[in-house]
Amino acid sequence: MMLTLRIWRQQHANARGKFVTYQVKDVTPDMSFLEVLDVLNEDLTGRGEAPVAFDHDCREGICGSCGFLINGVAHGGQPGTTVCQLAMRFFKDGDKLTLEPWRARAFPVVRDLVVDRSAFDRIIQAGGFISAPTGSAPEASTILIPKEAADMAFDAGACIGCGACVAACPNAAAMLFTAAKLTHLNSLPQGQPQRDERTLGMVATMTGERFGSCTNYGECAVVCPKQIPLEFIGRMNRDLLRATVHRHREPLVVSGMAQYPFHEDEDAHVVRR
Ligand code: SF4
Numbered sequence: 001m002m003l004t005l006r007i008w009r010q011q012h013a014n015a016r017g018k019f020v021t022y023q024v025k026d027v028t029p030d031m032s033f034l035e036v037l038d039v040l041n042e043d044l045t046g047r048g049e050a051p052v053a054f055d056h057d058c059r060e061g062i063c064g065s066c067g068f069l070i071n072g073v074a075h076g077g078q079p080g081t082t083v084c085q086l087a088m089r090f091f092k093d094g095d096k097l098t099l100e101p102w103r104a105r106a107f108p109v110v111r112d113l114v115v116d117r118s119a120f121d122r123i124i125q126a127g128g129f130i131s132a133p134t135g136s137a138p139e140a141s142t143i144l145i146p147k148e149a150a151d152m153a154f155d156a157g158a159c160i161g162c163g164a165c166v167a168a169c170p171n172a173a174a175m176l177f178t179a180a181k182l183t184h185l186n187s188l189p190q191g192q193p194q195r196d197e198r199t200l201g202m203v204a205t206m207t208g209e210r211f212g213s214c215t216n217y218g219e220c221a222v223v224c225p226k227q228i229p230l231e232f233i234g235r236m237n238r239d240l241l242r243a244t245v246h247r248h249r250e251p252l253v254v255s256g257m258a259q260y261p262f263h264e265d266e267d268a269h270v271v272r273r
């Protein structure tokens, strides 16, 4: 089949961008969307023109590198699908498609379809880690994790940091991403000692970046290729309230040991039972 692609071309962050229209022939239904761009780029390079820049790495929906708007929809609108996994069987011969980079103040365009998502990295740096010694792989099983908490952490940990949620949100808010990262670690026993600092740090960094605020549109969850639920934003808000006002939170119980966060009380201590 043949497609007409109207693609945003912008040489660098400070250049003026514009849409340029290209025809791509010999597209087959089992090609991915990125493979179509590969075909286009081979053609452009052969003609001595600059290829279209786009981010990619794994091409199997796990790294979060790829992503752009296809006809205004982040990742193209197939549920649970990144643009690298988007097969051309969802399109038809003669389709006219408009490709644009994520449009958000916090994600400035680097070139063509590539945006700078380092604001996400700064949110992670503000608390997306644990400092508990986890030991070697067999020792990981010595801390028992309730099934519900493990499932919650697993679901939240599925976020690949692609940025589609920000691109889809009318406010360009990063709440779904930040909520997923917080829920991942705040659900686990190993994440409890730094739960408050993590929540306060990541939310403050998110607020300090140029993201908007959540006003419950819910567009983020609709386009999320990992189907991160809106419910996690509620969890983040509860954790934020807890971190702000709740100085005497419940103890963490690990293998018969009650451990209180070191920063919380003057007499922070570890009690062996
Ligand atoms: S929450 Fe979903 S859309 Fe947002 S960065 Fe994570 S995977 Fe991408």
Ligand code: FES
Pocket (backbone or CB within 6 Å): 055, 056, 057, 058, 059, 060, 061, 062, 063, 064, 065, 066, 067, 082, 083, 084, 085, 160
């Ligand atoms: S290239 Fe890795 S998620 Fe698409």
